[in-house]
Amino acid sequence: MNKKSIGIIILIGVLLAGLYYLTMGKKVEVIPPQDNAVEERNEEDQAASQEKQVFEIEVGKEAPNFTLRNLDGEEISLQDYRGKIVLINFWATWCVYCDIEMPDLQKLDKENEDLVVLAVDVMEDKEAVEKYIKEGGYDFEVVLDEDGAIAKTYLVSGYPASYFVDEEGIFQGSVPGMMTYEQMNQALQHIRENK
Template sequence: MRKKNITLIVLILIFITATYYMFFVKDSKEGGQKNDVVMENNFEEEKSKEKKETDSKVKAPIAIGNEVPNFTLKNLDGKEISLEDYRGKKVLINFWGTWCVFCDIEMPDIQKLDKENEDIVVLAVNVMEGKETVKKYITDGGYEFEVALDEKGIVARTYLVSGYPTSYFVDEEGILVQMVPGMMTYDQMNKVVEHMGNK
């Protein structure tokens, strides 16, 4: 009788253990696998999202063949001028400063280009200097091209200017054709303008 009771208890324990395994441990494992798959998918989605965001941040706003950003600044007469005002014309955007030795050397050639070449308009963007300082420099030099005042340096930063002078040659549709960091001669400028005409 006692042996029967022990056997019965053992069988009950085996049954309970088997039932517990079937309903709890197995489900838990399957759920865990499902959760692992979901977590892996979420991780891949996040990774893909991060890559897209990174790619969009890495893309430079200024690149040859791309449209350059428009900007609006005041000229020496206090009138607002925009790059879009020159749409339909080739434009040389020249970032410069009155204190810059190489800008000073380059200025007469920019004046010559502006005066002798009807195919291009010069827009000289002075960076972070006072209006009176710039006006005196332009008047004393006898320069006649359009000057715009980037008083806070925002346009220069947008255009990724890292040194002065820096020149951007933009075609009639606002597309960047050439970017030249550093001083240029008249002949160098003219070659770029001729290249723009032969596109």
């Protein structure tokens, strides 16, 4: 091999390692949510948004309660789950990373008696959500944020997004993007150890 070929191979290796680090190799920590809105805003809008974030949802403060209907038409409130850790997962049926994450959410929900997975589908038809959940064989609680108001309250900027609330209803932090099963367990253990 000549020097140019070796250089290209090394470059590809570095790029692949960087991609792995960005997607799978990161150690996930439960972190406060950040407002990474899709649309660009000027600096004044960003400052106002940050002030709003601190006011509406803050680690160590009570998580904003909400009431939404589940797939059976029953009203479900976040406060219904006091006494359990709640993983609020904002998602959509068209989201590829949500689809990858769903089996791990199901496994986590089944394996942990002190945890409830509350999957909040954002702005989709009930029929599409029902079909997706049935085909996947998922039986954790699914509620419908039909107008996206709860996702806005929680400053969701992309899917999936997971928010952790402890047994007393206190917001513990969030993880933007898809998590692996191991990362979910790390976040759960972090909450248990920091009561």
